[in-house]
Amino acid sequence: MSFQQGLSGLNAASKSLETIGNNVANANTVGFKQSQMQFSDIYASTLSGSGAAQIGIGTQIARVAQLFSQGNITASNNPLDMAINGDGFFRMSSGGTITYARNGQFELTKEGYIENAAGGRLTGYMADANGVVAIGAPTEIIINKADLAPKATTKYELKLTLDSRKDPLVANNFNPDDPTTFSDSTSVPVYDSLGNSHVLRTFYVKTAGGQWSVFATNDGVPIGYTLPTSATNPPVPLGTMQFGTGGVLTGTTPSPLVAAMAVTTGAVTPFNISIDHAGTQQFAQAFGVARQLPDGYKAGTLTGFDVANDGSIVGRYSNGQVNVLGQVILSRFANPNGLQNIGDNQWVETAESGVPLTSTPGSSGLGAVQSARVEESNVDLTAELVNMITAQRYYQANAQTIKTQDQIMQTLVNLR
Template identity: 40%
Template sequence: MSFQTGLSGLNASSRNLDVIGNNIANANTIGMKSSRVEYADIVASSLGTAGGGGGGIGVSVATVSQQFSQGSINITGNDLDVAINGGGFFQLTLPDGSSSYTRDGQFKLDKSGNIITNAGAKVLGYKIDATGNPIVGAKPTPLQLPTAAPIAASATTSITAEFNLDARANLAAGVPAVPFSAGPPIVAAVAAIPATPRTTYGTSLTTFDSQGATVPVSLYFERVASTTTDNWDVFDSASGGTALFQMQFDANGTLTSPLPGAAALTLNIATPSAVTPNISATLDISKVTQYGSAFAVSNLAQDGYASGDLVGVKIGENGVITASYSNGQKQAAGQVALADFRNVQGLVPTGGGTWAATSASGDAVDGSPGLGKFGSLRSGALEESNVDLTAELVNMMTAQRAYQANAQTIKTQDQAMTTLVNLR
């Protein structure tokens, strides 16, 4: 029996050294989770009177348990590197079509725009609706970015203008001279005020037609006479001598007409091409003021843009992928999906930093980063292995001594057997 007991100890210690060696070898493997050997004793069974029982006859390896503790987050600066800070696994579809799960976020883009792992597995996520939000109830599908073709152009539909008109400005039509009169009554001479050129108070911006071609637009403002309010006529570069509309200000320099929230002002901008329709854009001037300071434009914006190519990708803490384009636009392109399990210890390692679900782990539960038990994502970072190298080296020395001690029990038993055999 002693030989078998020592042999079981040698086998268990050897298995422990294998696991420790694997942990040490993967100390720098991204997303790697360490393992440990868990032992169970072997007890001999015997029939006998009450109180009788068998003695121990060695040890066995009950299981090799994976340790799914959080690894350190290491900043890399690569936008496609993603770390999970908390629970959950990235969902993958392997090249053979099977499902897999990983904590390794070293992602890449292939020639078709798919987000993939180093092994070529496709990363799964949720599609985005027209408002930029993940589609509720949708199942995860392979994430793909539009790298093959530029995004389509968008015609200008809205223009926002914020500026101050000088309350000290002269009337656009000017004021005629007043000659001196000896009276009675005496009238002092007043020099004429010349007309103000229309281009004195003006600004311009670039809009876009439906094909993304640029269409310049210039707006001009002329102060006109009024006995009740301060009025300014608004012209554009194509209106000629006809005002588009008139702005009115009260004594405090606040815009009173058109009132914010009233029927939207609309500019009809002619395009240079007969193929593309004219640009019809609303004009928001609700923040225009008239104060006693120089004319100044503080904001002039429009929502159109030309076509653009993909130049960068950023993944947020909630997993939403924001694609940046050469035309300055940013659009949500999807959301990384996570999965979790009722029993993560039941997952089976399949190599390459991936795990497969089993009946012991239960089915994967889909979720979004940052919601419920799912951790948030860290873009530009990776989760390092959770292997404690110092602890593993200590464990290795302990396992080595256990191996040597079990070998010594076999050696001692052999000496005892030799002594018995040589008895006379």
């Protein structure tokens, strides 16, 4: 009798509707991956082993497969939200238990950990004070909110255009307070080892057709000599610059030019600044500054941070500097369908999934991380509603086979 076939069909249709219902319920769950019910047929065993006259006895659930296709990526107002564009899972630590997630909705705890709604902490690699990421065993990422220490200026890149039309001057007549004694000048803020700001001003005195003397002052105080100048205390230049007939800088004497900055702030004194004039030229045009890049900075407080595509967490500081604080890592599996779903948008590793391959985003076949983005559920509502209609018809059809069988049984019972 075919009651068993119909009953198995009803059960299969019911489980299929449960799966569809779960997909529909999670259509707005960030990082959710839809499930698909897969069935297999059932045949009774026979002693003869012949299958010529076998009739199946129904259907059964073969497995519930999750479809790890990419969900749509949409913008978010939270800079800590992250979306994975490609393969991989976020590696989370929950009290020492490692879980994996595609939902990248994170927030910062008071201790500085990056945490999801289930309390899992994002793991990765930490960086030292210089922003160098230490690749090793993954650890829970904690944002270092300490101030960025100041850095003394040691190098100053300065690319100029000097006006070749200027008349030559006498270098020994140079006085930083008298603009008629120098051709041009420019200034830039520099920093000592404690982060105190000082003004380094450089002066350029044309002494011949292709030769210029370079003088400097530190907060208005001449470097290398004192005012007033005299025959016994002449102004001392940092050095000279030589130009070829094409107006290109051919060299400096000495090379490089060095400004010794004496300070009374309690910082290291003097601190030497190497001035690199590479690219400076002498043309028949007005004086101009093309590049002015000193490398020091004052202390700064952390004002925010961003996550780059390679997972680097880049902190922004009030002094305009940036520094790498850590790096997010991703994991991928040879068989993601072997992962066990434990709820809260998380999976755990199993023997069927295989061991994870863990690396930085964008490497080893892993996807990229996008900041201030979330990955939507990959549920196609239109398809699920059509599947729901199909499952309903399937349920009705199996119920009809049971009803028909019941009518046949009733006919047999009524035979006398």
